[in-house]
Amino acid sequence: MLAALGLEALGARFRDGSAAPSEAARDYLARIEALDPKVRAFMTVTPDVALAQAAEADARFKAGAPRGPLDGVPIALKDVLCTRGIRTTCGSRILEQFVPPYDATVVRRLREAGTVLLGKLNMDEFAMGSSTENSAFFTTRNPWDLGRVPGGSSGGSAAAVAADLAAATFGTDTGGSIRQPAAFCGNVGLKPTYGRVSRYGLIAFASSLDQVGPFTKTVADAALVLRVIAGADPMDSTAAAVPVPDYRAALAGGVAGLRIGIPREYFIDGMDPEVERAVRAAVDVLRGLGAKTEEVSLPHTEYGLAAYYLIGPAEASSNLARYDGVKYGLRLPGARDIVEMESRTRAAGFGKEVKRRIMLGTYALSAGYYDAYYGQALRVRTLVARDFQQAFQTVDAIVAPTTPGVAFKIGEKEDPLQMYLNDVFTIPTSLAGLPGVSLPAGFTLAGLPIGLQVIGKAYDEATVLRVAHAYERATDWHARKPTLS
Amino acid sequence: MAAPRISPEDVRHVARLARLALSDDELERMRAEMSAILDYMDKLRSLDTKGVEPTSHSIPLRNVMREDEPAPSSALDDMLANAPDRDGDTFRVPRIIEE
Numbered sequence: 153m154l155a156a157l158g159l160e161a162l163g164a165r166f167r168d169g170s171a172a173p174s175e176a177a178r179d180y181l182a183r184i185e186a187l188d189p190k191v192r193a194f195m196t197v198t199p200d201v202a203l204a205q206a207a208e209a210d211a212r213f214k215a216g217a218p219r220g221p222l223d224g225v226p227i228a229l230k231d232v233l234c235t236r237g238i239r240t241t242c243g244s245r246i247l248e249q250f251v252p253p254y255d256a257t258v259v260r261r262l263r264e265a266g267t268v269l270l271g272k273l274n275m276d277e278f279a280m281g282s283s284t285e286n287s288a289f290f291t292t293r294n295p296w297d298l299g300r301v302p303g304g305s306s307g308g309s310a311a312a313v314a315a316d317l318a319a320a321t322f323g324t325d326t327g328g329s330i331r332q333p334a335a336f337c338g339n340v341g342l343k344p345t346y347g348r349v350s351r352y353g354l355i356a357f358a359s360s361l362d363q364v365g366p367f368t369k370t371v372a373d374a375a376l377v378l379r380v381i382a383g384a385d386p387m388d389s390t391a392a393a394v395p396v397p398d399y400r401a402a403l404a405g406g407v408a409g410l411r412i413g414i415p416r417e418y419f420i421d422g423m424d425p426e427v428e429r430a431v432r433a434a435v436d437v438l439r440g441l442g443a444k445t446e447e448v449s450l451p452h453t454e455y456g457l458a459a460y461y462l463i464g465p466a467e468a469s470s471n472l473a474r475y476d477g478v479k480y481g482l483r484l485p486g487a488r489d490i491v492e493m494e495s496r497t498r499a500a501g502f503g504k505e506v507k508r509r510i511m512l513g514t515y516a517l518s519a520g521y522y523d524a525y526y527g528q529a530l531r532v533r534t535l536v537a538r539d540f541q542q543a544f545q546t547v548d549a550i551v552a553p554t555t556p557g558v559a560f561k562i563g564e565k566e567d568p569l570q571m572y573l574n575d576v577f578t579i580p581t582s583l584a585g586l587p588g589v590s591l592p593a594g595f596t597l598a599g600l601p602i603g604l605q606v607i608g609k610a611y612d613e614a615t616v617l618r619v620a621h622a623y624e625r626a627t628d629w630h631a632r633k634p635t636l637s
Numbered sequence: 638m639a640a641p642r643i644s645p646e647d648v649r650h651v652a653r654l655a656r657l658a659l660s661d662d663e664l665e666r667m668r669a670e671m672s673a674i675l676d677y678m679d680k681l682r683s684l685d686t687k688g689v690e691p692t693s694h695s696i697p698l699r700n701v702m703r704e705d706e707p708a709p710s711s712a713l714d715d716m717l718a719n720a721p722d723r724d725g726d727t728f729r730v731p732r733i734i735e736e
Contacts, residue, residue: 249719250719251718251719253711253712253715253716253718253719254711254715345696346694346695346696347696347698360693360694360695361695386703389698389701390694390696390698392696452684454680455680455681455684458677458678458680458681459681461674461677461678462678462681469655473656476656477721478720478721478728478730479716479719479720479728480719480720480721481719481721482721483721483722487731488731488732489731489732489733490730490731490732490733491656492658492731493730493731494656495653495656495657495658496658498655498656498657498658499657499658499659502657507657507659507663507667508667508670508671510655510657511648511651511652511655511657511667511671512671512674512675514651514654514655515643515647515651515671515675518650518651518654524682525675525678525681527691528681528682528684528686529681530691530692530693531686531689531690531691531692532681532684532686533691533692533695534686534689534690534691534692535684535686535689537692537695568670568674569673569674569677583692583695584695585694585695585696586695610695610696
């Protein structure tokens, strides 16, 4: 079955003529129809778009002129990425009917690379959450245990790859929203360096942290897609003009002689012992492959979470001010003046967590509190970034758990602070703007995936992926599939 | 237990700034949750950050300049297509200025 294959394997089938893009598209659409009612990864399925794009890819292969390694492969996008003419909800009532007038740069690049769009994926509203339970529409299920969350906020993206409902998907990571769901669903989730991928057309949550990245079945697939989506963009001045290497070629070479740091502060009281055991075993595997491992210290780790939950909401409160019922999105009728219209529209259109963060951010930025909260958080952000700079003087990459625990039960974490703690190991990297990948590193006795995180220097995704690839080749966790029938 | 750090008046004020019409129940729940979250944030105050520069962006960025060349902008109809209420080529909103 074609739907079991990753991007690279599928592309090889297209090139040797043993399969065609439209066959793959039909396979995936049939699988989505059969299984998505259980998994609920998709917000919108786009069969017409998929079949039309696949037919065009068929013709290119038939003519012997495919566009590149991604031509004809079926993908899906988190519903935070704007797609021209295709509804983009951001998981929110306030954008329930929003049809973007343009494509995000990432979307355009994927289209130009020949990919086939299967649809848009569920997420926590405005990417705020760790479980998809904050989606205004429904909760996505973890394919490994349908009673558990897939993680979030890009939960639909992770679940779709785990259930073979797309060959690869795309999500966004602000404080862990790619890496945490990838860990919970047992796939590869890459957050590139801040500035590596254009944010144009990505609906903003926290602009100094948001970054687009892929969910894939293998590390090699992540390397292939990163090359396609990365690079400078005239539409986003923060997308840096740093050369984009051939990440796929850079995977070769292994980890022999590479210096890998293990951060002392990422093994904390209260973490799941099965996660700790799996990550320590993964370090042994890397050592066995010739890496030089050493303990490093990132002393401000425990402050990252508090700093993040001030900076993120502060930026969100400003970014989400645009939802005022005027230019697009929901408007509640019957208001006497514009302030009442805006206030009632926003109260009706935003969910609980989004309101909470807007309130928190507005408070942290308001007169009298600005320096004590927001200012202090920005200074702590500097300390967190310095920790990494210090560590990277002696090591080439850092290896750690992605999350302190595995996928939790739907409805289990009701207290917002408990939910926030999920991101404790992914947030520091985000604050420092560094690249990180989560990849499968084992399973608990109950059969739930465990994620290993590899963190690198700014713009050094090549080393991050190389370490991940070496580990993946030495293990077979990535080959396991959930049973869904 | 310490006295609640955010008063009902504080929450009401912030909700007004944020343009959120919250019910009394919502305001009270928000007050309790924000207080608990801000208690947790207090751990930041224990850090001495004197002399530490704030980081508002993780990567050093200078102004990115380009040539100022005129180019077509987005089509008017595309931009108005999502408007909840429009009047010809303009967005229509409820009254802003009192008569």
